[in-house]
Amino acid sequence: MSFGQGGPAWGPGGSGTPDWDALAANAAADRARRRRWLMIGGGALATAAVAAVVAVAVVAESGGRGDDSPSALPSPATIPPSPDQPEPTFNTKAPPPPPNPYEFISDPKKDTAPLTVKSLFPDKKIEPGGREYTRRATDSTKNCDAAAVGDLSAFLTANKCREVHRATYTGDGMLITLGVAVFDSVEVAKKVGDEAPTSIAPLPGEGVPVFCRSFACRAGSNSHGRYAYFTIAGYLNGKDTTAEDTRTRAAVQDIGGYAYQRIEQRGKDQALAAATAPPE
Structure with missing residues (x-):
């Protein structure tokens, strides 16, 4: 089985x-x-x-x-080496200093900007010393002796004055004429500003009457660069000015200071233009 x-x-x-x-x-x-x-x-x-x-x-x-x-x-390991890159370089040379504005108002070869009453006295209203003055009549001439009175006429001519620019201002009941005369050098302008025997001629017009001929006025003079500047101030009502009169003294100082600032600004403007001009 x-x-x-x-x-x-x-x-x-x-x-x-x-x-x-x-x-x-x-x-x-x-x-x-x-x-x-x-x-x-x-x-x-x-x-x-x-x-x-x-x-x-x-x-x-x-x-x-x-x-x-x-x-x-x-x-x-397969990345090819990069070529040597140049090291960055920096210009470590200091830039030249900006031009000195005084050089432009001292040297006729550099002081080439247009010179007119508008460039010298551009403002209709000014406030030197905190007092307001309004520009009225203006005048420019290359006949320097015609812009002066007395012995100053011959003095300007003898020192080879090139041109004179004038402006008359009103303010605080007074009339003030400012005159700026141009010379070839700082030395001559300083001599004229220091030794001016008489005053710039008052400039009437534009609503300003003849003044400072039949009454006493205050005059002043100074210089900046190759420019000499003059001021003469008197009362609109014909009041005589005295040695102790503080108002006309203040007006002469105000307008004379304004002249200095305008000449200084002329130098600054030309220095700035020279500094920003493209290279030739």
Whole structure:
């Protein structure tokens, strides 16, 4: 009697004794079958593992190749060395100092800006010393002796006066004429300003009557650069000026100070123009 596949086999004669040879053969066959499946299964696992590695490699090679991927950047070893760059340089030379305004009002070769009553006396109303004065009549002439009275006429001519510019102002019940005379040098202008024997001629016109001819007035003179300037002040009502009169003294100082400032500004304007002019 025999059982199905895998069951015990009995020996011949049915003695109840197992057929040990048959059992051994069956066991050997079972072991052979298991070893074959294990080998096949191991091969399949190995094949799957290799496929997985290949798949990972393919993904690594095919994925993330855009320009923003780190894998697209060259390694430092492959970057060619950059050429030597020149060191930045700086100009350490100090700029030249700006021109001195006084040089322009002292030297005829530099003092070339237009010179008119408008450039010298541009303001209709001025407030030197905190007092208000209004410009009235103006005049320019190259006949210097005609712009002066008394001995000053000959004095201007003798020192080679080039031109005289005058303006008359009114304020605080007074009339004041300012005159600016032009010379070739600082030395001559200073001499005229210090030693002027008489006064600039009062300038009437534009509603201003003749003044300082029939009554006493206060006069003054000074210089700045190659310019000498003169002032003469008197009362509109014809009142005589005395040595103790503080109002006419203040007016002479106010208008004389304004003349100084205008000459100074002339030098500053020319110095600034020279400093900002493009190089030739």
